[in-house]
Amino acid sequence: MTRELLLHPGRHGLGMTPDAMQADSTTTATCGYCATGCGLRLHVREGEAIGLTPETDYPVNLGMACPKGWEALEVLNSENRATHPLLREPDGRMQQVTWDTALTTFTKRFKEIQAKYGNESVAFLSTGQIVCEEMAFLGALAKFGMGILHGDGNTRQCMATAVTAYKQSLGFDSPPYTYEDFEQSDCLVFIGANPCIGHPIMWERVLRNQKSPEIIVVDPRRTETAMASSQHLQLRPKSDLALLYAITNHLIAANLIDYDFVNANTEGFEELAAHVSEFTPEVVSDRCGISVLDIRRAAESIGRADAASLWWTMGVNQSYEGTRVAQAIINIALITGNFGRPGTGANSITGQCNAMGSRLWSNTTNLLGHYRFESDQDRDRVANNLGIDVDRIPNQGSWAYDEIVEGIRQGKIKGLWVIATNPAHSWIHRGDFRELLDQLEFLVVQDMYDQTETAKHADLVLPAAGWGEKVGTFINSERRYGLVKKVRKAPGEALADFQIFRAIAAYWGVGDLFSEWTEPEAVFRILQRLSEHRPNDITGIDGYAQLDACGGIQWPYTKAEAEEQSPPRQQRRLFSDGIFFHESGKAKLIVDQVFPMPEPPDENYPFLLLTGRGTVSQWHTQTRTENSKVLRKLYPQQPYVEIHPRDAQSIGVVNGDVVNVRSRRGSINVTSMVTPTVQRGQVFIPMHYRIVNELTLAHFDPHSHQPSYKDCAVQISRETS
Numbered sequence: 038m039t040r041e042l043l044l045h046p047g048r049h050g051l052g053m054t055p056d057a058m059q060a061d062s063t064t065t066a067t068c069g070y071c072a073t074g075c076g077l078r079l080h081v082r083e084g085e086a087i088g089l090t091p092e093t094d095y096p097v098n099l100g101m102a103c104p105k106g107w108e109a110l111e112v113l114n115s116e117n118r119a120t121h122p123l124l125r126e127p128d129g130r131m132q133q134v135t136w137d138t139a140l141t142t143f144t145k146r147f148k149e150i151q152a153k154y155g156n157e158s159v160a161f162l163s164t165g166q167i168v169c170e171e172m173a174f175l176g177a178l179a180k181f182g183m184g185i186l187h188g189d190g191n192t193r194q195c196m197a198t199a200v201t202a203y204k205q206s207l208g209f210d211s212p213p214y215t216y217e218d219f220e221q222s223d224c225l226v227f228i229g230a231n232p233c234i235g236h237p238i239m240w241e242r243v244l245r246n247q248k249s250p251e252i253i254v255v256d257p258r259r260t261e262t263a264m265a266s267s268q269h270l271q272l273r274p275k276s277d278l279a280l281l282y283a284i285t286n287h288l289i290a291a292n293l294i295d296y297d298f299v300n301a302n303t304e305g306f307e308e309l310a311a312h313v314s315e316f317t318p319e320v321v322s323d324r325c326g327i328s329v330l331d332i333r334r335a336a337e338s339i340g341r342a343d344a345a346s347l348w349w350t351m352g353v354n355q356s357y358e359g360t361r362v363a364q365a366i367i368n369i370a371l372i373t374g375n376f377g378r379p380g381t382g383a384n385s386i387t388g389q390c391n392a393m394g395s396r397l398w399s400n401t402t403n404l405l406g407h408y409r410f411e412s413d414q415d416r417d418r419v420a421n422n423l424g425i426d427v428d429r430i431p432n433q434g435s436w437a438y439d440e441i442v443e444g445i446r447q448g449k450i451k452g453l454w455v456i457a458t459n460p461a462h463s464w465i466h467r468g469d470f471r472e473l474l475d476q477l478e479f480l481v482v483q484d485m486y487d488q489t490e491t492a493k494h495a496d497l498v499l500p501a502a503g504w505g506e507k508v509g510t511f512i513n514s515e516r517r518y519g520l521v522k523k524v525r526k527a528p529g530e531a532l533a534d535f536q537i538f539r540a541i542a543a544y545w546g547v548g549d550l551f552s553e554w555t556e557p558e559a560v561f562r563i564l565q566r567l568s569e570h571r572p573n574d575i576t577g578i579d580g581y582a583q584l585d586a587c588g589g590i591q592w593p594y595t596k597a598e599a600e601e602q603s604p605p606r607q608q609r610r611l612f613s614d615g616i617f618f619h620e621s622g623k624a625k626l627i628v629d630q631v632f633p634m635p636e637p638p639d640e641n642y643p644f645l646l647l648t649g650r651g652t653v654s655q656w657h658t659q660t661r662t663e664n665s666k667v668l669r670k671l672y673p674q675q676p677y678v679e680i681h682p683r684d685a686q687s688i689g690v691v692n693g694d695v696v697n698v699r700s701r702r703g704s705i706n707v708t709s710m711v712t713p714t715v716q717r718g719q720v721f722i723p724m725h726y727r728i729v730n731e732l733t734l735a736h737f738d739p740h741s742h743q744p745s746y747k748d749c750a751v752q753i754s755r756e757t758s
C-alpha cells in the first residue's frame with residue numbers, strides 16, 4: 038500500500054463519489070474497523086450518508102484514513118446482508134421468520150435447555166466490534182437477566198494477554214499512552230506488531246515524528262514495518278522472552294537503569310536483576326538468532342533515549358507465554374523510567390474498534406466495569422448502581438473462551454449465542470470447533486451478514502444493523518471514547534444489537550430490570566455512574582454532545598477534572614505522577630521461566646507456520662471487506678503461503694504454484710508466494726482465508742487463556758490433495 042493511496046485514496050477511486058458532493062449536511066463518526074479509531078466525516082443527503090472523507094480535525098487521524106475506512110459505507114449495501122430472522126426447519130433449510138417467532142423461539146429453546154441441564158448449559162460469545170452500550174447490555178442481560186454463567190468474547194483471541202499483563206504489573210488494565218507519543222519518542226520499539234498493515238494510520242503518526250527516531254522492530258518476518266525500521270531484530274519465533282531478558286540484562290550491565298524511578302515506583306527489581314543475570318546476550322544469541330552486538334545495540338538505543346516507547350500487538354499477545362513477554366516489555370519501560378512522560382510507555386496496541394470497550398464493559402470474566410465477581414463489596418456496588426437484586430450477580434467470573442469450547446466438547450454447554458464474531462473461521466483449530474458447533478442443541482448467530490462460516494451452522498440467525506446504522510461509543514487504543522452515529526437505515530428488518538437486546542429482555546420476561554436501559558445514551562450514563570472513583574472514571578464527560586464536540590475523550594475524565602478543565606486536553610497519558618494502581622502505588626516487575634514451543638518443526642513437519650494480517654484492505658474473516666469491489670482489487674483472492682526462495686527451491690516450487698500445506702490437524706491447498714520476507718524454515722499464511730485455522734494448534738497462554746495462533750509445525754509439498 039503506497040502512502041499516496043493511504044492518504045488520498047479518493048483520487049484513486051476509493052471512497053467519495055460525485056454524489057457525496059451533493060450532500061446537504063455532514064456529520065462525523067468513529068470508524069468501525071480497527072482500534073486506531075479514526076474520525077470519518079459523513080456526507081448526508083436526506084438523512085442517509087452517501088459518501089465520506091477522513092475528518093481533518095479529529096485528533097486521531099488528522100485527515101487520513103486507510104482504504105477500509107474509505108469504503109466503510111460501501112460494504113453496508115451488500116446483498117449478503119442479513120435482512121430477516123432465519124430459523125432452521127426440521128429438514129435443515131433456513132426459513133425466513135418474523136421477529137416475534139425468532140424471539141419466542143430464542144426464549145423457549147434457551148429456557149428449555151437451562152431447565153433441563155442447568156443455567157451453566159447456555160453460553161455466549163461476543164466481540165470487540167459492538168458499541169460499549171451494547172456490550173454492557175448484552176453482558177448484563179445475559180448474566181443478570183437470563184441467568185447465564187459463562188460468556189466470553191473474541192477479545193480473548195486478541196487482547197486477553199495485554200489485559201492480564203497490565204493488571205498484574207500495573208494493578209489495572211491500563212494502556213498508558215496517547216497517539217502523540219508516536220511523534221514524541223526518540224526510540225520506538227515494535228514487538229510482534231506490523232502497524233504498516235494492521236494500524237496504518239498509527240504508522241502515519243510515527244512518520245510525523247520530527248526527531249529522526251530509532252525504530253526497532255522485533256519480528257521474525259521482514260514485514261513492511263521491519264523494512265521501514267532502523268534496527269530489525271529478526272528473531273526466531275517465540276524467542277521474545279529470552280531476547281527481552283537479554284536486553285534487560287544488558288541495560289543493567291551497561292548501567293542504563295533509572296534507579297530513582299525504580300526505587301520510587303516499582304517493586305521486585307532485585308528479583309528481576311537476579312533472574313535476568315543468566316540471560317546474557319552471549320547466552321541467548323543463538324537461541325534467538327540475533328547477534329550479541331545487535332542485542333546490545335537495541336538495549337543501548339532504548340537505555341540512552343530521552344524518551345523510549347515500546348509497542349506490542351499480536352506477535353506477543355498470541356503466544357503460549359505472551360503474558361510474561363508483555364510483562365518483560367513493561368519491565369523494560371519501568372526500569373528505564375520510560376513511563377508517564379511524552380514519547381514513552383509500555384504500550385499494547387488494541388485490535389478491533391472496541392476491543393477496549395469489551396475489556397471494560399463486557400461483563401464476562403470481569404464484572405461490568407472491571408469490578409470483580411468474587412468480591413461481595415463489588416457486587417453490592419454494581420447491584421446498587423443498576424438497581425437490581427445483588428443475588429442476580431454471580432459470585433464467579435465466566436469461563437474463558439477456551440473453557441467454553443471445552444464445555445461444549447464435554448456436553449456441559451448445549452446452547453450458544455454468538456454475537457458479532459465468526460469463530461467457525463477465526464477460532465484456533467477451527468475444524469474441531471466446527472464439529473463442536475454441530476453438537477450444540479441450539480446455536481444462535483447475531484450478525485450483519487447471514488452467510489458467515491458460523492451462521493452456516495446456526496439454528497437461528499438474528500439480523501443485525503452494523504456500524505453506521507446505529508448509535509453508541511467505541512474506545513480506541515489510546516483510551517478515547519468516540520461516537521458512532523446512525524447515518525444509514527439498516528436493510529430489511531435488521532435491528533441494532535441494542536434493540537435486539539431490549540426485545541430479548543422483554544421476551545425473556547426481565548424487561549423491568551432494564552427499564553432504565555431505553556437508549557444508548559441512557560446506558561452511557563449508567564456506565565459513567567459505574568466508573569466513578571475507578572481508574573477508568575468518565576463521570577466528567579458531558580454526554581454524547583461533548584464527545585462529538587471535542588474529538589472524543591480519553592478515560593479517565595473525572596468530575597473534578599471537568600471542573601478544572603472542560604473540554605479536556607485532547608492528548609492525555611497515564612502515570613505522569615508515577616503512581617500505579619496497586620495498593621502500594623508501585624508497579625510490579627514480574628519475571629518467569631522461558632518455555633519451548635510445544636510443537637516445533639521436526640523431520641516430518643519441517644516448517645513453522647506463522648499467521649497474521651495480510652493486507653490493509655482485508656479485515657479478519659472478510660465478512661465485511663469482501664463486499665467492496667475496490668477493496669477486493671487490493672488483495673489476493675486466493676489463499677496463499679509465503680515461503681522463502683531457498684525453501685521453495687528445495688521442494689521444487691516456483692512462485693504461483695499451488696502447494697499443499699499440512700499440519701497434524703489438517704491439510705489445505707494454497708498458492709505459493711515465494712518471498713524472502715519470511716526466514717528459511719518458516720512460512721506465513723494470512724488469517725483472512727477461512728482455511729488457515731484448519732492447521733493451527735490449540736494451545737494457550739496459561740495466565741490469559743489467549744490462543745497461540747502463530748506457532749505450529751507444517752509440511753509443504755507439491756502434491757495437492
Ligand SMILES: Nc1nc2c(c(=O)[nH]1)N[C@H]1C(S)=C(S)[C@@H](COP(=O)(O)OP(=O)(O)OC[C@H]3O[C@@H](n4cnc5c(=O)[nH]c(N)nc54)[C@H](O)[C@@H]3O)O[C@H]1N2
Nearest residue numbers: 229230231235274275350351352388389649650653656657
Ligand atoms: N488490515 C487489517 N488491519 C487490522 C486487522 C485486520 O484484520 N486487517 N485486525 C485488527 C486486529 S483485531 C488486530 S488484533 C491487529 C493485529 O495487528 P498485528 O499484531 O500487527 O498483526 P499480526 O499480523 O497478527 O501480527 C503481527 C506480527 O507478529 C509477528 N510474529 C509472529 N510470531 C512472532 C513472535 O514469536 N515474536 C514476534 N516478536 N513477532 C511475531 C508476525 O510476523 C506479524 O508480522 O490488527 C488490527 N488491524
Ligand SMILES: Nc1nc2c(c(=O)[nH]1)N[C@H]1C(S)=C(S)[C@@H](COP(=O)(O)OP(=O)(O)OC[C@H]3O[C@@H](n4cnc5c(=O)[nH]c(N)nc54)[C@H](O)[C@@H]3O)O[C@H]1N2
Nearest residue numbers: 191195457458459463483484485501648657658660724746
Ligand atoms: N490464525 C489466526 N487466527 C486468528 C488471528 C490470527 O492472527 N491468526 N487473529 C485473531 C484475532 S486478533 C481476532 S480479533 C479474531 C477476529 O475474529 P472474528 O471476530 O471471528 O472476525 P470478524 O470477521 O471480525 O467477525 C466479526 C463478525 O461480526 C459481524 N459484525 C460486524 N459488526 C457487527 C455489529 O455491529 N453487530 C453484529 N451483530 N455483528 C457485526 C461481522 O459481519 C463478522 O461476521 O481472529 C483471531 N483469529
Ligand code: SF4
Nearest residue numbers: 068070071075103106
Ligand atoms: S486505520 Fe483503522 S480506524 Fe482508521 S480508517 Fe483504517 S480501519 Fe478505520
Ligand SMILES: [Mo]
Nearest residue numbers: 194195388389
Ligand atoms: Mo484482534
